[in-house]
Amino acid sequence: MQPITLALAKGRTIKGTIQLLHKAGYNFTDLQENSRKLVFFDSKQEVQLIFVKAVDVPTYVEKGAADLGIVGKDNILESAKDVYEMLDLKEGKCKFVIAGKESATLNKNRLVVASKYPYIANSHFQKKGIQVETIKLNGSVELAPLIGMADVIVDIVETGRTLKENGLIVLEELDEISTRLITNKASFATKTTRIETFIRNLQQALEG
């Protein structure tokens, strides 16, 4: 039988995810730290692993290039892709927040918001009826209110250290984030048994 394809987000969650897969019985023997290889098979040839940039995981899964994906809820929400979310892996825990200087207010007629997540930022403020101009940044988002480029930021907070060291505070807490397993809708219909077995194995590893 053909292996199912699983897209994994490269980056800070990869180590924990590989450990979880190992615990679930999926061993990738030729997977080595610092390797530049992007495709791996588990020893039973049941899973083909592909490493992609975190932000691209939902795209691979929606397009069916991968049957499954493991990625943070932040990137799932921001992508707005049409996929099923199957399981919370309870790793990579952090939170979406609106943050800014202590003097910042959300009660302005028009706010300038900097974020790595412009779709989420826009949707949030739109729901609240607040007009915003969103500036998309790719990192060091905390800098924007410090140098006066934005009134506030929408970003993820884990320990709170980055905000604290830059003199910013949380103005409002939004969604809780953690790593999730997502699946392509057509794959779930046509490869149900294989996907359900994979999910069951992951679930047991999470509980065990």
Ligand SMILES: Nc1ncnc2c1ncn2[C@@H]1O[C@H](COP(=O)(O)OP(=O)(O)OP(=O)(O)O)[C@@H](O)[C@H]1O
């Ligand atoms: N402190 C944190 N900062 C960023 N992401 C975190 C943090 N804690 C947990 N995460 C989760 O880890 C995921 C991957 O983070 P990582 O920094 O590796 O990716 P990225 O920021 O998308 O990648 P890159 O830095 O290559 O653009 C995030 O999408 C988020 O779900």
Ligand SMILES: O=P(O)(O)OC[C@H]1O[C@H](OP(=O)(O)OP(=O)(O)O)[C@H](O)[C@@H]1O
């Ligand atoms: O609450 P903390 O534990 O301080 O973590 C939050 C920080 O981590 C992330 O940035 P990242 O490290 O991915 O760097 P970046 O500036 O390149 O986005 C996020 O965008 C915050 O800046």
